[in-house]
Amino acid sequence: MNASSKVIIAIDGPAASGKGTLARRLAAHLGLRYLDTGSLYRAIGLTVLKAGQDPTNEAQALAAAKILNLDAFSAEELRSEVAGVAASHVAFLKPVRAELLDFQRKFAEEPGPDVKGAILDGRDIGTVVCKDTADVKIFVEASLETRIQRRIKELQDRGESFKERHVQADMEARDKRDRDRSVAPLKPADDAWLLDTSTLNADEAFAVALAHIQETGTL
Ligand code: C5P
Secondary structure: OOOOOOEEEEEEOOOOOOHHHHHHHHHHHHOEEEEEHHHHHHHHHHHHHHOOOOOOOHHHHHHHHHOOOHHHOOHHHHHOHHHHHHHHHHOOOHHHHHHHHHHHHHHHHOOOOOOOEEEEEEOOHHHHHOOOOOOEEEEEEOOHHHHHHHHHHHHHHHOOOOOHHHHHHHHHHHHHHHHHOOOOOOOOOOOOEEEEOOOOOHHHHHHHHHHHHHHHOOO
16 A cells, blocks of 8 residues: 555556546546556657657667657647557567656656645556555456447547448457556456446446545545
């Protein structure tokens, strides 16, 4: 557990499970600083691509991780499918993950004086980054079909062009890379609370998660 009086909440889950929306809302409601750790991997993936390099190349991805600059990209660029796929390639590489650990842990443990704590979302927050410090761990799941439909709606809302079968293939490939990798694979921590959002909308998922956090007596 976290030794300071600040709270740490870890939210993990696969792509389009609803974890990002949930984490953002919990952060605003509970007065916590929020870190979307996926954006770190996305920025590294985009840096590699923009340099005309290969996100699966360890030396190139690590060099990009060392000069990570989130401000170099717009929110739209970071959220694009291209960035998501490149992110899952660089995230596969152990030295890249190691390079990001200190930054994420510092964010969690020293969120600043004007907040009650931090909330981080990703794939390995409960199992690696805040394994021993998180006060609450939530693993957000949803069926593959639900997640594909959510991603399609997101792409439509953003006006991005796509082919439905590509969305499905990309999602399945990304799931597989995230779950099967040897370093920090996507899986619930032993002490995580599981939240299946397949039949819940964003409001319902928020209400259920908030009730759980309140039940733990953390905040
Ligand atoms: O959550 P998001 O879709 O933005 O993450 C993009 C990719 O970054 C994921 O598919 C995953 O491969 C990687 N990632 C990770 N560990 C995290 C956050 C994201 O491996 N903590």
